[in-house]
Amino acid sequence: MQRLTTLDQGCQVAQLRLLLRYVDTKTTAMAESVYRNPVTDYTCPDQLAAERETLFRRHPLLMGLGSEIPEPGDFLTDDFSGVPILVVRGEDGVLRGFLNVCRHRGSRVAQGRGNRKRFVCPYHAWTYGSDGRLLRIPHDEGFPGVDPACHGLTPVPVVEKYGLVWAMTSPGAEFDIDEALEGAEGDLASFDLGRYSLYETRVLEQKMNWKLVIDTFLETYHVRVLHPSTLDPILHSNVGTFDEFGRNSRSIYARRSLDELRDLPETDWDLVHHTAIVYVLFPNTVFIVQQDHLETWRIFPVEDDPDRARMYVQLYTPEPALTESAKGHWDRNMDLLMSIVLEEDFPNGENIQRSFYSGAQEHVTYGRNEPALGHYHESIKRHLARAA
Ligand code: FES
Ligand SMILES: [Fe+2]
Known part of the structure; x- marks a missing residue:
């Protein structure tokens, strides 16, 4: 064996x-x-x-193994902690974490697991890249003064190390997984x-x-x-x-x-x-x-x-x-x-x-x-x- x-x-x-x-x-x-x-x-x-x-909310939580989402665009969602989390592997191979919350009116932008180049919100189709940037507001004439650059998905810290993936569910936090x-x-x-x-x-x-x-x-x-x-x-x-x-x-x-x-x-x-x-x-x-x-x-x-x-x-x-x-x-x-x-x-x-x-x-x-x-x-x- x-x-x-x-x-x-x-x-x-x-x-x-x-x-x-x-x-x-x-x-x-x-x-x-x-x-x-x-x-x-x-x-x-x-x-x-x-x-x-x-x-x-203030301690890193194990999300799974990195091998579950090995390819660019692979993602998983997880909201068992009570906070909806989206973890996605970017085009550059790096894992990023976001609150899985549309910046328009709060819908989930992704469900379950899968592979996507873009995340299209199921409510009104605001569209985000795998890096969290807001790429498209349909009928954007309705949103004067709403700057897409300020309305990307809210990042949360994610670390991939030893084959494992951890996230913290608080935006703006940081953590050292070895600590x-x-x-x-x-x-x-x-x-x-x-x-x-x-x-x-x-x-x-x-x-x-x-x-x-x-x-x-x-x-x-x-x-x-x-x-x-x-x-x-x-x-x-x-x-x-x-x-x-x-x-x-x-x-x-x-x-x-x-x-x-x-x-x-x-x-x-x-x-x-x-x-x-x-x-x-x-x-x-x-x-x-x-x-x-x-x-x-x-x-x-x-x-x-x-x-x-x-x-x-x-x-x-x-x-x-x-x-x-x-x-x-x-x-x-x-x-x-x-x-x-x-x-x-x-x-x-x-x-x-x-x-x-x-x-x-x-x-x-x-x-x-x-x-x-x-x-x-x-x-x-x-x-x-x-x-x-
Ligand atoms: S809530 Fe996401 S597009 Fe409206
Ligand atoms: Fe037992």
Whole structure:
């Protein structure tokens, strides 16, 4: 099987040795202490308002992989954050971002994805170039004094790096993606993301706080109990490494196939093949390296409702799926993933969300064996506090 990371072999071996030790000693990476998080973190409308402003308008958000829009004129639109965004690759090959809002009277100038030389607003046909310039006002005799040069699409900052695309939804803002990745960029670069193809996108909506959806991925303590017949045969329960990259994190979970390594020379050990690697790319992306493919989960609150989350689930393959057998393989992967989350994780999560209003407790408790949870929620709190 092809290797999916160029991470230094010494690092891969060190992580795998650690996982083998955890399996042998029936333990896992441990946080310094138990972490208690107030239930209101998941239910408070004021907190959600602060998150929407601080995390979804003033922090870069992952939009996808650059390989999804490789050609001049390729574009995607995205308004899950509540702000309509258009990302388009210009004639010069550079990605640019705009508010997807016509400067005439506010209609969306583009829908979905595709390739366009020009964006013609569907309402009265004001026409914009892929660089955002307003090229044409039909019946422009009706608009004396309206200078086209001042009525281009409103730019928002977009950065393409390590094969990934980030945007910030606030016009006039700027960001340095390396500052936000805080050291995670080395890992991301090691996956050579430019060669991946988007196989499929699913959009899900659940009656859970958006952070509770992220929590789903941040420990394997629950695997044996909640997923006895689906995930437990594949993954060890309660076995994982944990590393933080500032506000971001990496958890490496051990597949049961890890045991095969004991008979192999360390020079042949392949980290990706025997693990599931879960990155939190702050604030709202879970990026998972799954043995032979990638998944991204981009998770958003829905309007001002703390009890609802909407998410894009995207499956990327290391080469385009051209044959029926390849498609069958990836379809089975997506179907297994969907059955696990939709039949096991999320029904449980929706129950948890309802339970927050029961008065049973004022906080939830993340164990020392769930280090990614405490780290994630602490990162959120730090950002909100700094903004306040
Ligand atoms: S709103 Fe776009 S042309 Fe009128
Ligand atoms: Fe789960």
